[in-house]
Amino acid sequence: MxxxxxxxxxxxxxxxxxxxxxxxxxxxxxxxxxxxxxxxxxxxxxxxxxxxxxxxxxxxxxxxxxxxxxxxxxxxxxxxxxxxxxxxxxxxxxxxxxxxxxxxxxxxxxxxxxxxxxxxxxxxxxxxxxxxxxxxxxxxxxxxxxxxxxxxxxxxxxxxxxxxxxxxxxxxxxxxxxxxxxxxxxxxxxxxxxxxxxxxxxxxxxxxxxxxxxxxxTAFYNCDKIWGDLPDQPAVAGHKYNRGHTVVVSGPKFATGASRLAALGAQRAGSGLVTVVAREQAALVHAAHLTSIMIRPAERIADFERILEDERLNSVVIGPAAGIGRETQERVAECLSGARGVVLDADALSSFEEKPEHLFAYIADSDCAGRVVLTPHEGEFRRLFPDLYDPTSTDCKVERTKKAAKQAGAVVVLKGADTVIADPEGHVSINASGTPWLATAGSGDVLAGVIAGYLAQGLGGYEAAAKGVWVHGRAAEIAGAGLIAEDLVSHIPDVLTELVQFLGDF
Structure with a gap:
């Protein structure tokens, strides 16, 4: 139903x-x-x-x-x-x-x-x-x-x-x-x-x-009926390389936390490997915090390009505290240059707010084929899609998100208490999991990572986004009052355990 x-x-x-x-x-x-x-x-x-x-x-x-x-x-x-x-x-x-x-x-x-x-x-x-x-x-x-x-x-x-x-x-x-x-x-x-x-x-x-x-x-309630036949339990004879490799692009040395949260979110969602790519000074900060997540330095855009030449890196998150400007634009373009899943969040979106059509052109020219996900909150959405905020329009959030997805040629996750997920083909779902405690710093960074983790495991953009949003919200429900973003990461395994048990009964 x-x-x-x-x-x-x-x-x-x-x-x-x-x-x-x-x-x-x-x-x-x-x-x-x-x-x-x-x-x-x-x-x-x-x-x-x-x-x-x-x-x-x-x-x-x-x-x-x-x-x-x-x-x-x-x-x-x-x-x-x-x-x-x-x-x-x-x-x-x-x-x-x-x-x-x-x-x-x-x-x-x-x-x-x-x-x-x-x-x-x-x-x-x-x-x-x-x-x-x-x-x-x-x-x-x-x-x-x-x-x-x-x-x-x-x-x-x-x-x-x-x-x-x-x-x-x-x-x-x-x-x-x-x-x-x-x-x-x-x-x-x-x-x-x-x-x-x-x-x-x-x-x-x-x-x-x-x-x-x-x-x-034309619209659906976000639940396992959309993504539930996609397993959360690794194959008995599988290995980490079967579960994909997510890359997270870091911000500068004093803004590394957001990318770290995204990396942990991707890892908890099941990505077999996760690598944070950062400038050398930022990489040193990450090295002091991360253990099972790999770190690779990339001072210049050419270094970043060489890293992404490895086709095993099949999912990328860029945006959390990445910085707004030309460099982020160039890295977004590079992320979209191969056949991989791409999550564009925060600064990756804000970097194109003056010329959003440039971002949409990069997406249209990419080989990502339905596996690009934009995760704006209302403010970022308004700047990327100003024409969808006509004061005379009667469009609701569902209709605005559907139009945005078609315009961008990508899956759009319009975040909020009633997050809406839509793809260019017209599929749209409304999420109801979560609590008001999700309104905390870093929550969206974890979500971007979780979605990327599902992209790394081979889910389509719409399914990865819908499942990621639901899992993220359910983790908040389990974490309870007073949660911070790190709590979401630690409670994702509880959600996956529930899903394995629930879906295994059918």
């Missing part, structure tokens, strides 16, 4: 299912039942339940939830933000089936003031298809819901969040739990919407997976 569907794609899935003979009202019944079954986890025998319904099918799901809760003996109140005479289709049928009388919105707002922590509010106002800001009346209601101590369960998506982009349209419900159906939407995993969803539960209500072939999902 790693496919993500936009609201329009989900609407098509519903339509195809109904056209195939599955009644729409039955889908609505199943959706309401699914929400209520999830609610059982938080309901107490004495819980009061307030259900806020909107004018569309989201409201229809709410009517079903309300009736089921009433059937179980809960104290239920239902409010509707529109005239019931305006209801249409399956929502009207669900309303007519409900035995409960509507409670006025004034009384619903008053009831909100009386709720406690064991009570439940059901947000069935607007689902993923909302495309305009909430009107003033609903906006005030949402603010009242958010002020309530009761637990909130959102149907499909918290009202006020765009299912396409995760944008908050003025204000949005802060749910403790969101129950969606068939497949999640991009808005469930893109911020700021993701921060409004709470726990995300995906329930199946009767739609068949076969409809996905007719829809053609």
């Amino acid at each position: 790693h496919e993500l569907l936009t609201p329009l794609q989900m609407k098509k899935a519903d339509r195809l299912t109904i056209e195939g003979g599955f009644p729409g009202i039955e889908l609505m019944h199943n959706a309401g039942k699914a929400v209520f079954e999830v609610m059982r986890q938080i309901l107490h025998p004495y819980s009061r339940v307030l259900v806020f319904c909107g004018p569309g099918n989201n409201g229809g799901d709410g009517f079903v939830v309300a009736q089921l809760a009433d059937n179980e003996g809960f104290n239920v109140s239902v409010g509707l933000v529109c005239d019931p005479e305006t209801l249409e289709g399956d929502a009207e049928l669900a309303y007519d089936e409900m035995d409960l009388d509507l409670t006025s919105m004034d009384n619903m707002r008053a009831a909100l003031e009386e709720l406690g922590e064991d009570d439940v509010v059901v947000d069935a106002l607007f689902g993923a298809g909302l495309s305009r800001p909430l009107d003033d009346e609903v906006l005030a209601l949402v603010q009242h819901i958010n002020d309530s101590p009761a637990q909130c369960v959102a149907v499909d998506l918290p009202s006020g969040v765009s299912g396409r982009s995760g944008a908050v349209l003025g204000e949005a419900v802060h749910a403790d739990m969101t129950v969606t159906f068939f497949r999640a939407k991009p808005g469930h995993y893109l911020y700021p919407g993701r921060g409004h969803c709470g726990e995300i539960v995906i329930e199946q209500i009767g739609l068949e997976d076969a409809v996905l072939e007719k829809i053609g999902p």
Whole structure:
């Protein structure tokens, strides 16, 4: 269930299912039942339940939830933000089936003031298809819901969040739990919407997976379904040379730490060998810190070129504290001159911010064939792709990253709390692993190294980037609060152990 569907794609899935003979009202019944079954986890025998319904099918799901809760003996109140005479289709049928009388919105707002922590509010106002800001009346209601101590369960998506982009349209419900159906939407995993969803539960209500072939999902949730068949366990009879050789380009003598973190990340990800290439003074600093990672001096660009002539060096990281300027540009061009995986991070990107088209030309002329990965944060992305920040554009992070990957001719990892990975062919995934503690110096350097380590082992650019981002985030989750970049390196083996055990069970 790693496919993500936009609201329009989900609407098509519903339509195809109904056209195939599955009644729409039955889908609505199943959706309401699914929400209520999830609610059982938080309901107490004495819980009061307030259900806020909107004018569309989201409201229809709410009517079903309300009736089921009433059937179980809960104290239920239902409010509707529109005239019931305006209801249409399956929502009207669900309303007519409900035995409960509507409670006025004034009384619903008053009831909100009386709720406690064991009570439940059901947000069935607007689902993923909302495309305009909430009107003033609903906006005030949402603010009242958010002020309530009761637990909130959102149907499909918290009202006020765009299912396409995760944008908050003025204000949005802060749910403790969101129950969606068939497949999640991009808005469930893109911020700021993701921060409004709470726990995300995906329930199946009767739609068949076969409809996905007719829809053609364009975005995915980053998980092992994308890269899980690629082993983390070395072959029994293998050796280090089977697992690739990663080169990390160092910065100057007083800026060596970033490249060292990248090198350690590549090594922990499984690269059989790792070499740091540095000027002599910087190489001496590295020599005082590194043991199993090799060091090679390269004072001039000609020295660097000679090192890269060795075709066994099949993956390169350049950028972490490498320095911004002409020399880094030249080294980037040299990295892209052979058939190898290349990760361009930090200074390797900033060195081209005035002429990003030069970088894209180097990539287009390279022999790296889908194995170039750019890892910008939002600031670097903005400088590399200024045309994708048109203030009149409605593109979300997924769409911007897809366009950037096509424009650059490379895999783009747009980092953040909701990192998005895209390749030039249009594959795109949203990552959800990680914690806020990743916002620490050196974290991105480790990520660049991990991705390069997977490139060294033969993964394609998109798979290496997606897996690297997930592993990096999971390492942060295991490390816990107060992590620093070095902790990520030390916890990568824990993540790989989990993957070997998990994937080995299938």
